[in-house]
Amino acid sequence: MxxxxxxxxxxxxxxxxxxSEMMRLAAGKGVVSFTAGQPSADLYPTDELVAALxxxxxxxxxxxxxxHPLGDDKLRGWIASWLIREEIAPARTEASRIxxxxxxxxxxxxxxxLFIEPGSRILVEDPSYPEALLTFGREGAEFVPVPIEADGPDIAALERALRSGPFAFFYTIPSFQNPTGYTTSTEKKRAVLGLAAKYGVPIVEDEPYYFLRYEGAPPETYLALSGGEGVLYLGSFSKIVAPGxxxxxxxxxxxLADRASMLRVTLEIGLPAFLQRGLAILFDSPFFPSHLARLRRAYGARRDGLVQAVDEHLVPLGFRSTIPQGGFFLWGRKKGIDAMPFTFRAVREFGVGVIPGSIFFVDEHAGKEWLRLSFASVSPEDSKEGCRRLAEAFGKDP
Amino acid sequence: MxxxxxxxxxxxxxxxxxxSEMMRLAAGKGVVSFTAGQPSADLYPTDELVAALxxxxxxxxxxxxxxHPLGDDKLRGWIASWLIREEIAPARTEASRIxxxxxxxxxxxxxxxLFIEPGSRILVEDPSYPEALLTFGREGAEFVPVPIEADGPDIAALERALRSGPFAFFYTIPSFQNPTGYTTSTEKKRAVLGLAAKYGVPIVEDEPYYFLRYEGAPPETYLALSGGEGVLYLGSFSKIVAPGxxxxxxxxxxxLADRASMLRVTLEIGLPAFLQRGLAILFDSPFFPSHLARLRRAYGARRDGLVQAVDEHLVPLGFRSTIPQGGFFLWGRKKGIDAMPFTFRAVREFGVGVIPGSIFFVDEHAGKEWLRLSFASVSPEDSKEGCRRLAEAFGKDP
Incomplete structure (x- = not known):
């Protein structure tokens, strides 16, 4: 057939x-892999998970x-209190909204x-997380890029875009953005919220890295600043417990919670409640805050290791990057390279995996000189070796 | 906003x-609930799951x-061998297709x-599983009903329907169908396959109850009979391990496996591999075949209990039903009732939950005299009490 x-x-x-393709290539023996937004296996709380499950x-x-289609009551209640306590969500955020x-x-x-039909227009930070764009694109979205700067979206560009007509939403990753590591300031968030309200555009706030901050104080979230009005917030335990x-x-x-609940029934009835309840048990224990502190120390040290290795091996060759305050990614530029073929050659010939910057841009011809390096699972020693290999690959780039 | x-x-x-709504109502204290396709909690292999996980x-x-987007390798390999061993899938069915x-x-x-756009036409057994219809309907499917008889779809009606034009697929539940409990015979399956090939229509074969057979020998599956050509097969561990x-x-x-794999990445990246691997460990142990045998004994006894209680309390009032060879459901008719209001009154006033037959039919005005009774979580004693209450409700039905 x-x-x-x-x-x-x-x-x-x-x-x-x-x-995914690049992660597979970089999973080969002896390769130093800066590819994945994958947390580090040695930091999974395996014993505590076994006990809690x-x-x-x-x-x-x-x-x-x-x-239940919305998920386990107890975990949803815990999340609501946690978000309020951390001032991520407005006071009185109810579990029925989680x-x-x-x-x-x-x-x-x-x-x-829920929101995208073929031809729907979406505002996205440029560059942005490609799996989100694949997903919006699956439903036929057309992307209008908003350039991102070290302190968040380019506000003038956002307003110009907003004037051009209706949008389903603005998709943003405010903390330690994927791929740039940039963090949107509170000031810029206020400006974005003002424009979103003026033009009637919802904000989709995606915060998988929020709790992995290695320095500085967190800016307020869109969700808290807006009082919850017009903001759809996404959180994840993948980076702070385990992606699995x-x-x-x-x-x-x-x-929308009602509508999403009906959608969930058709998607899969519901998700494993015993697993969600196990997480609620884990989060309610004194282990969890100490686990978060441990993650921040470990990933912070890896960030420092990569930054130092980059300074030593790549900066002398003209590679320029910014230092992220949290998250997993270092975003850098090497003039003259063509990222896609370069990264495939780097992994195959030099045993070092990095992600080509070009895949993060709406315009597939943009971002040719950019690379994303994840330090999530790379020790300072391996970062040194990886950057040495990358320098070699830069040197041999025709 | x-x-x-x-x-x-x-x-x-x-x-x-x-x-879902009816299950919620019937979850009240003291209600005998024949509502759910929910397996019985006392039959969950909890200790073995804890150990395997x-x-x-x-x-x-x-x-x-x-x-991995397709799921854990080991469980996929186990399923492929199992389906071949049980003659559900053709020999040489590879794990890459699971x-x-x-x-x-x-x-x-x-x-x-993957297959439904607004206006796509789908052939469905009538009556059929409403959550499937909700899901196909979500994407805008139009349903063409094929009446189902005690030995499977009405072949003449199927051929008449097929002549009326292209269809995305034919959706069927061949074993102990939900809601009727009917099983499609091998002979009818051959006829359906012939027609499906002639008119170029894929078959979606949904078999959640296949392993819960209490008598007789299983007919061959569409998947095996077709050699895998043009058949999309769905299996589930919800009923034989636990839905959770x-x-x-x-x-x-x-x-299609490649395409579904790309779809999976956008849906959720992938599913919990540690859970899937735990199931592979459970299935590979000698416990599993004895667990299946235990389930068949327990559910078989509950079926017998319900059939006896129906004979005693409902048949004298003119209720007519068939005896299912497996699965969870008894499907019966009581002339003169209007199932939707009747079932709401039965649960509220008489403390007995059953599902109105009308929700299973494509035409919402059909099926008014039909009821679905699940015996999955009802002991023979409770069946007796439940049928007594149902008889009372029948008696009081205006």
Whole structure:
């Protein structure tokens, strides 16, 4: 049977993920991989997870039944209190507005299904997270790029874009953005909120890295600044527990929580409640704050290691980058390279994996001189060796 | 901010699930609930799951990393061998064609995303599983009903329908169908396959209840009979392990596995591999076949209990039903009732929950005299009491 002509437009718009492909190549033996937004396996709280899941499975038999479409009550309640306590969400944010997701990627996918039809226009930071763009693109979105600067979106460019007509939403990653590591300032957030209200455009605030800050104080979130009005917030436990637990969440306006709940029933009925309850048990223990502190120390040291290795090996060759205050990524530019072929050669011939900057831009011809280096799973020693190899690859680049 | 006018056509087509609503009502204290396709909590293999998940988490650290979009290799390999051994899938069915899903509902949702555009026509057994219809309807499918008889679809009606033009697929639940409990015979399957090939229509074969057979020998599957050609197969562990593990699978043609893999990345990156690996450990142990045998004994006894209680309390009032050879459902008719208001009154005033037959039919005005009774979580004693109450409700029905 021939299948291709039976597929929907949506299915035909699907394309492979370059990051996945590059991660596979960089998983080879002896390769130093700066590719993944993957947390480091040695930092997974495995023993605590085993204990918490055991407790959940034994003490909470309903966790093995068909789940509620919004997710486990107890974890949703914990998240609501936590977001309020951390001043991420406005006081009185109710658990009924929290939806648990299979990682925040599922939040992005659900928002795409709720808001994007073929031809819908979306404002996106440029560059931005490619898997989000793949997901919005799947539903037929057209992207209007807003250049991002070290302190957040270019406000003048945002306003020019907003004047050009209706948008489904503005997608932003305010903290330690993927791929740039940039953080949007409170001042810029106020300006963006003002424009979003003026032009009636919702903000999709994606914050997977928020808790991985190595210096400075966090700016206020869009969600808190707006009082929750017009902001759809996405959070994730992938980076602060483990990506394999596949658990994230959304904070939605009440009207949308109902709609998302009906969507969830058709997507998969619901998600594993015993797993979500296990996480609630983990988060409620004194272990969790000390675990977060440990992550910040470990990733902070890796960031410092990479920054030092870059200074030593790459800066002398003209590589220029900024130092991220948190998250996993260092974003840098090497004049004269063509990132896509360069990175494939670097991994194959020099044993060092980095992500080509070009895949993060709306215009596929942009970003040719940019590279994204993740330090998440790279020790300072490996960073040194990786940057040495990268320098070699730069040197041999024709 | 006003949200309703921002939603996609897809989002606006979402409607609440009547089964969920009825399950909530029937969860009240003292109610005998024949509502759910929910397996019975006392039959969950909790201790074995705790052990298998602990083994997986400790012995398989990759299980906490970002997962492969198709799912855990080991579980996919186990499923391929199992399906071949049980003669469900053709020999040489490769693991590369198996995709793990969050329950088979996610398989239905992915197929909807791959094959259904607004206006796509779908052939469905009538009556059929409403959550499947909600999911296909979400993408804008139009349903062409094929009446189902005790041995499967009405072949003449199927051929008449097929002549009326192109269809995205034919959706069928061959074993102990939901809601009727009917099983499609091998002979009818051959006829359906012949017609499907003649008119070029794929078959979506949904088999959540296949392993819960209490008598007789299983007919061959569409997947095996077709040699895998033109058949998309959906399986689930919800009914034979626990629904809360949220794990099912699809067997797809190789070209579609690639496409579904790209879709999966945009949906949620991937699913919890440590959980899938834990299931592979559970299935590989001698416990699993004995667990299946235990389930068949327990559910078989509950079926017998319900059939006896129906004979005693309802048949004298003119209720007519068939005896299912497996699965969870007894499907019956009581002349003169209007099922939707009747069932709401039965649960509120008489403390007995059943599902109105009308929600299973494509034509919302059909099925008014039909009821679905699930015996999955009802002991023979409770069945007796439940049928007594139902008889009372019948008696009082104006």
């Amino acid at each position: 021939e299948w291709e002509h039976r597929l929907t437009g949506r299915a035909k718009r699907l394309v492979p993920s370059v990051i 055991g407790e959940s499975l034994r003490g909470f038999p309903e966790g093995l039944a068909y789940p 939806l648990l997701t299979t990682g925040s990627q599922q939040g992005l996918s659900m928002l795409a299904q 637990i596949r658990c994230g969440f959304m904070v939605l306006p009440p009207e | 006003e949200w309703e006018h921002r939603l996609t056509g897809r989002a606006k087509r979402l409607v609440p699930s009547v089964i 602990g083994e997986s988490l400790r012995g398989f650290p990759e299980g906490l990393a970002y997962p 995709l793990l899903t969050t329950g088979s509902q996610q398989g239905l949702s992915m197929l909807a995303q 593990i949220r794990c099912g699978f699809m067997v797809l043609p190789p070209e």
